[in-house]
Amino acid sequence: MKYNPVRSNLFTMSDLFDDMFPSVESHMKTDIVEYEGGYKLTMDLPGYKKEDIEISMKNGNLTIQAEHNNSEEEKDEEGNIIRQERYVGKCSRSFYVGDNVDIEKIDAVFKDGTLSIELPHIQKEEVEDKTIIDIG
Amino acid sequence: MRYMTNNMDLMEEAFNHLHEKDPIHPMRCDIEETSKAVIVDVDVPSFKKENLKVNFNDDVLTISAAKNEEEQDTNYLLKERVHQDLERKFYFGDYELATEEISASYKNGTLHIVLPKKIKKDETVYISIR
Numbered sequence: 001m002k003y004n005p006v007r008s009n010l011f012t013m014s015d016l017f018d019d020m021f022p023s024v025e026s027h028m029k030t031d032i033v034e035y036e037g038g039y040k041l042t043m044d045l046p047g048y049k050k051e052d053i054e055i056s057m058k059n060g061n062l063t064i065q066a067e068h069n070n071s072e073e074e075k076d077e078e079g080n081i082i083r084q085e086r087y088v089g090k091c092s093r094s095f096y097v098g099d100n101v102d103i104e105k106i107d108a109v110f111k112d113g114t115l116s117i118e119l120p121h122i123q124k125e126e127v128e129d130k131t132i133i134d135i136g
Numbered sequence: 137m138r139y140m141t142n143n144m145d146l147m148e149e150a151f152n153h154l155h156e157k158d159p160i161h162p163m164r165c166d167i168e169e170t171s172k173a174v175i176v177d178v179d180v181p182s183f184k185k186e187n188l189k190v191n192f193n194d195d196v197l198t199i200s201a202a203k204n205e206e207e208q209d210t211n212y213l214l215k216e217r218v219h220q221d222l223e224r225k226f227y228f229g230d231y232e233l234a235t236e237e238i239s240a241s242y243k244n245g246t247l248h249i250v251l252p253k254k255i256k257k258d259e260t261v262y263i264s265i266r
Contacts, residue, residue, distance in 0.1 A: 025216060026160075029216040029217045029218070030214055030216050030217065031212060031214060031215050031216065031217045032212065032213040032214040033210045033211060033212055033213065034211045034213050035210070035211065039213070042182075042217065043217075044179075044181035044182060044217055044245070045181065045245070046164075046179035046180070046181040046244065046245030046246050047177075047179060047244060047245065047246045048244060049244055050244075079168040079169050079170035079175065080168065080169045080170070081166070081167070081168050081169075082167040082168065082169055082174075083165060083166060083167040084166050084167075085160050085161075085164040085165055085166065086164045086165065086166045086177060086179055086246075087164075112181060112182055112183060112184060112185075112242075112244070112245050113179065113180075113181030113182065113244045113245010113246060114181045114182035114245060
């Protein structure tokens with residue numbers, strides 16, 4: 001954190017919380033784009049593997065959860081940490097997308113540390129109102 | 137403490153950050169020193185391997201990432217991700233590194249760089265027996 005002489009004297013509750021729980025906005029950076037047929041969500045999850053990510057939908061809420069599984073990671077030697085900015089651990093973020101999303105057609109791809117999710121709207125089938133009645 | 141500075145003097149931060157709320161450089165990094173090497177892990181999500189450049193010159197490690205992405209006139213409801221080219225420099229003048237042997241790999245949006253230390257002439261190197 002940058003040194004700020006004014007701020008350093010004011011130890012606020014929010015500073016305390018910021019350090020204890022880094023905000024999801026800082027390590028699950030997300031873009032959401034609305035297009036004609038639905039939403040497209042793009043989230044940065046660098047360092048995670050595809051298997052570490054879980055996406056779920058419930059009551060119109062889309063939840064993305066990621067957790068590092070370090071079990072297989074090879075570590076020869078415990079080094080001296082000089083700098084640590086990357087977030088390691090479990091994180092989760094939810095977005096309310098509403099009921100107008102076709103759950104069956106949600107498509108997710110994870111590539112180069114970025115998760116892309118397509119959430120198409122439910123296509124309302126155009127019901128033909130016209131009923132032709134044959135004249136007997 | 138998120139900013140930890142050791143004897144490694146970092147000549148970066150002459151950079152106007154995109155988000156004032158986020159005082160850390162958008163290229164998040166972890167640096168670890170072992171007896172054999174200095175290991176740098178840098179997060180550059182969504183960048184393609186071809187668009188990443190790592191070079192070491194005059195004790196400075198430079199990592200640059202080019203987006204090569206055409207911004208479309210999209211309707212953003214939320215925009216937190218970085219949409220620009222990035223660069224970050226680290227000064228390693230306090231270390232004697234075997235610059236010929238620097239290696240880098242890219243996986244899942246994280247660039248892993250290993251900067252091996254030079255073996256000093258008077259240093260005893262223990263070789264493990266297999």
